Amino acid sequence: MxxxxxxxxxxxxxxxxxxxxxxxxxxxxxxxxxxxxxxxxxxxxxxxxxxxxxxxxxxxxxxxxxxxxxxxxxxxxxxLARSFQITQTLPGFTVLENVALAVQARHGSSFRFWAPVATEAALNDAAMRALTEAGLEHRAEARASALSHGEHRRLELACALATExxxxxxxxxxxxxxxxxxxxxxxxxxxxxxxxxxxxxxxxxxxxxxxxxxxxxxxxxxxxxxxxxxxxxxxxxxxxxxxxxxxxxxx
Amino acid sequence: MTDTAAPAAAPRAPALAGRVKAAAILFVLFALFPPIVTAAGDPFLVLIGTRILAYAIAAMALDLILGYGAMVSFGHAAYLGFGTYAVAILSSYGVSDILLQMLGAVLISALFALVTGAISLRTKGVYFIMITLAFGQMAFFFFISLSAYGGDDGYGLSQRSTLFGTQVLENDLALFYATLAVLIGLFALCHRIVGSRFGRVLTGIRENPTRMEAIGYSPFRFQLTAFVISGCMTSVAGVLLANQAEFVSPAFMSWHRSGELIVMVVLGGIGTLAGAIGGAVAALVLEEVLGMATDHWRLWFGVFLVLMVLFSPRGITGLVEQIRRRK
The missing domain is CATH 3.40.50.300 (P-loop containing nucleotide triphosphate hydrolases)
Known part of the structure; x- marks a missing residue:
């Protein structure tokens, strides 16, 4: 705080x-x-x-x-994190990927070129926690572009939460x-x-x-x-x- | 939890796995190419094959920033040129080993990409295209004025590069398979980069830079890093191309060549890596075939390109995926 x-x-x-x-x-x-x-x-x-x-x-x-x-x-x-009034997402990414990327920003270097990021359990787990808090965990594998308006608002919140x-x-x-x-x-x-x-x-x-x-x-x-x-x-x-x-x- | 996740994730994974498979199929076909054309009594085609593989490396390197980073570099032929001149200049100083020449090409390309990329990335869209074109042309005119190496006329190589002190690359077959090995190695590297932490950030910046800044990423340093990696890879293609042609000239780095690299990537399907390899093959094979049939081959190539972009905006990759889905 x-x-x-x-x-x-x-x-x-x-x-x-x-x-x-x-x-x-x-x-x-x-x-x-x-x-x-x-x-x-x-x-x-x-x-x-x-x-x-x-x-x-x-x-x-x-x-x-x-x-x-x-x-x-x-x-x-x-x-200091923020959410947007007009939703800003990575439309081609899944919901989980959107949030995992926000977690990654605060956890370790992003200048890693070899190890696959999709299977990094620490990132995915933290992202799932943020999604659960925002009430969007059931849509984790959906593409961000496929979300409804209400779900987009939840993704906004989850991304902000994931930056701790x-x-x-x-x-x-x-x-x-x-x-x-x-x-x-x-x-x-x-x-x-x-x-x-x-x-x-x-x-x-x-x-x-x-x-x-x-x-x-x-x-x-x-x-x-x-x-x-x-x-x-x-x-x-x-x-x-x-x-x-x-x-x-x-x- | 996993029950609901699995079906939703399904459409994505096969697309990626499919592209690795597509690349693997291409590599096997490439490997079979020399014995087939030799059996058919046309071994000269092996040399043309080497040229195609070298351009495939360059196109794939360009796809890394164009497809995954949305950076349309219109000056990438400069790096091909650095590669070719690294061979000419270093071998004239007695450094004939291809690995050392590649190292030289990569170092000068990294420096050029770092400086020009840092400036170009201050701009966006059309301005980025124009400024990379301008830097490419500066490199082009530098080598035109380099009279010690033939200037505009180019410079013939007295011999190909050596490998571990041997002249093995004088053999066309050896050069072909060496080029194929480099292509496979760099494809594996690109594939890993795209799926890594870095790759995810790069792709995220392509998707929405504002979102990326809001979760703590400065796009510039990631874009610049990718730009440098791409330039370095392209210069490796140049080293191989100089050995294939046994000749270097500024023509390798003209803006037409930069445009052709973009055409290869778009033709193959941007942001797929394997597509860029297929695009390079398609573009160069069409050039050879149409060139034999008519003097106006560029016109017909243009028609083909228009049809392709109109009916399959995602290039050959999109076409293949569509056909497979229909089955």
């Missing part, structure tokens, strides 16, 4: 400030949710934290260690998942709470308020409130900017 500190992070595309002086902390073991309306800059923020996108200014620290300038692969090796993260960035893990599937997914995430720190971007408010230790609200690239789910739900500015419509609708 690690602590993630983000201070004064900015990112502009031309004149548009997509991330505007964002500071937030994910305490060790907590699930810190980031919510906000469409276009608030949530995915951009994840891209910056994961290292996919360089920041214009500000600082990102993992357990106090400055990682602002390190590449995405290096951050993964430091324990100390901080996990989840970019809308429930996107497009509905009904019982979503229930099971939320339960799986809840079961992982406390094992590593999670930064969760999610549209599903029920899931957010069930899972999150704390919630930050991002509007137009700026954090307008941070607090416990109850405090954020009661915050007047948040209600005006974002939650209002939904609360009224459900009332």
């Amino acid at each position: 690690s602590r993630l500190d983000i201070t004064h992070l900015t990112k502009s595309f031309g004149a548009l400030k997509v991330t505007d002086d964002v500071s937030l902390t994910a305490e060790p073991g907590e699930i810190h949710a980031i919510i906000g309306p469409n276009g608030a800059g949530k995915t951009t923020l994840i891209a910056q934290i994961s290292g996919q996108l360089a920041s214009d200014s500000g600082r990102i620290a993992l357990d106090g260690r400055d990682i602002t300038g390190t590449s995405m692969p290096d951050r993964v090796h430091l324990g 993260p100390s901080v996990l960035l989840l970019d809308e893990p429930l996107a497009g998942v509905g009904g019982e599937d979503a229930e099971a997914f939320v339960a799986a995430l809840a079961a992982m709470k406390g094992r590593f720190t999670m930064l969760l971007i999610e549209h599903d408010m029920d899931a957010v308020f069930r899972l999150a230790t704390r919630v930050s609200v991002l509007v137009y690239g700026r954090i307008i409130a941070t607090g416990t789910p109850e405090a954020v739900r009661a915050d007047a500015a948040v209600r005006a900017a974002y939650l209002g419509e939904e609360e009224e609708a459900s009332a």
Whole structure:
């Protein structure tokens, strides 16, 4: 479990400030949710934290260690993993191969040219464990391209888990998942709470308020409130900017 | 658990095993080729066979990066050239042993591939193709201006390379089987690489580089390593080719030649190794056969290629697998 500190992070595309002086902390073991309306800059923020996108200014620290300038692969090796909102898989690989490759990144050198990787029990076993946790073990031998949408979301999670993260960035893990599937997914995430720190971007408010230790609200690239789910739900500015419509609708 | 896993895994394993079998069949046919053509009274064909095997090595080496790494190198003939000139230059300095010449070819190719690959891999897609072409042409023009070795006209070799101090390779049959042995050895190496940890990472980068970065891999160093390995293997083919032709010239490294190597790989079916070997055989046999029939053989070869790409995008490999499935 690690602590993630983000201070004064900015990112502009031309004149548009997509991330505007964002500071937030994910305490060790907590699930810190980031919510906000469409276009608030949530995915951009994840891209910056994961290292996919360089920041214009500000600082990102993992357990106090400055990682602002390190590449995405290096951050993964430091324990910072992410899942994608739009599923990224290796379509021609089997589900097991997809996850075994994520295990391999953290276990031993990948500059081995002779021994067959398909029969490396240590890799396959660890991959199966991650798949079981994500609830996809029954599809281990299927090609990734043959998976349904819900299964793709589970593969995303399994790959992230297989990198043995100390901080996990989840970019809308429930996107497009509905009904019982979503229930099971939320339960799986809840079961992982406390094992590593999670930064969760999610549209599903029920899931957010069930899972999150704390919630930050991002509007137009700026954090307008941070607090416990109850405090954020009661915050007047948040209600005006974002939650209002939904609360009224459900009332 | 294993019950559900086995049937789902089934379609993949036979495809791989089938390709090893296909390669094994090709190797047996190659081994039988000299006695057959000699019995048929045409031993000259053995020398043409050696040429085909040398190109098969080069095409297979290219497939390693083109098929498994999605790196379309349009400058791979440069490595053929380094191989051929390693023979010419080293033997003019009294180093006639073929293994030492191969070592020299591999060292210079590794250096060239490391430098040009590191620059080329900064780009993607069409730009990668263009920049590898540019580096290939630079090598080509370097040897054109190398007047000590005949420049544009090329340079005749006074004798073939020696093996362990013997002149055994002067015998066309010995050279043929030596080339076949190298082909089989490098196929085994490529096959192991593709199925190794490294190979899985390389193929993963082909499938989705973003995913690979997100699980902790920097694509660049894996791609560059594969690029260097491929260049080195191709140069070994060049060493054998120089011995086959007993002549070296910059023509071995022109961009046409790079294009022909790509054609061989595509014709055989990219990303299959055995396919590239079959593709080299098909392309060169067609060249010989059509060349005998008509002066306009390139036109007919073009027609054949268009039909092939249209009706079997996965090349000869795809065609064979389709026929086998129908049975």
